[in-house]
Amino acid sequence: MKRTPDLSTAAWRKSSYSDGGANNCVEVADGYPGLVPVRDSKAPQGAALVFGADPWALFVRSVSP
Secondary structure, eight states: OOOOOOOTTOOEEEOGGGTTOSSSOEEEEOOOTTEEEEEETTOTTSOOEEEEHHHHHHHHHHHOO
16 A cells, blocks of 8 residues: 655755746655655645655656756
């Protein structure tokens, strides 16, 4: 059974790939072994997506210059 982690106390940080944009950023939360919670900084109360660490790393490598 897959379970969604409780993100109510997550410490979110802006992605280093967001170029310091004020409102156009992706935020990630650390501290979830094997998972990478991601949310839109423009909608912090909205839903977060949770990716496996390996697929997220592959995505980041694919879009990085």
